Amino acid sequence: MKLITAIIKPFKVEEVRSSLDEIGVSGMTMTEVKGFGRQKGHTELYRGAEYTIDFLPKIKIEIAVKDDLVDQVKNAIIKSAGSGKIGDGKIFVSPIDEVIRIRTGETNEDAL
Numbered sequence: 001m002k003l004i005t006a007i008i009k010p011f012k013v014e015e016v017r018s019s020l021d022e023i024g025v026s027g028m029t030m031t032e033v034k035g036f037g038r039q040k041g042h043t044e045l046y047r048g049a050e051y052t053i054d055f056l057p058k059i060k061i062e063i064a065v066k067d068d069l070v071d072q073v074k075n076a077i078i079k080s081a082g083s084g085k086i087g088d089g090k091i092f093v094s095p096i097d098e099v100i101r102i103r104t105g106e107t108n109e110d111a112l
Contacts, residue, residue, distance in 0.1 A: 001096040001109060002070050006061045007035070008081040008089040013059050019080040020063070023072045026112075029062040038086055058089065064096060066109055 008016060013030065020028065034055035065073055074091055082088050101111035 001099060001112065002065055002067060003094045003096050004061075004063045004065060004070065004073050004077075005092040005094070006063075006077050006081065006089060007033070007058050007091075008061065008077070009083075009087065010057055010059050012081040013061075015080040016061065016077055019076040020073065023069070023076055025063060025065065025069070025073060025076075027063075031060045031062075033058050033060045037090070056087070064099060064112055066112065 006016070010032075017028070035058055036054060036056055061077075063073060070093060074093070077091055098108060099111040100107050104111075
């Protein structure tokens, strides 16, 4: 099992969710986060004053999947969240040692 963590632009959330639905991903966790990478933020003009915005709004999506779905999920996220421009985001894939569904006590792949 793997945990796929994707950091994407906020306006791409619905596209990503739809593409994951199409391949049968049944659940995910979404968190509003702020951060920066190569973009290094940007400047904005507000009431005549210039402000530097260091941390940009992003969405962090976490999805636990069976090993055989990892490539499909990565490709779906890349296709639906990518624009080819800086700031599209990142995908991290991490191993999961154990999963337990609290309600039933099911473990590992049965709990997904």
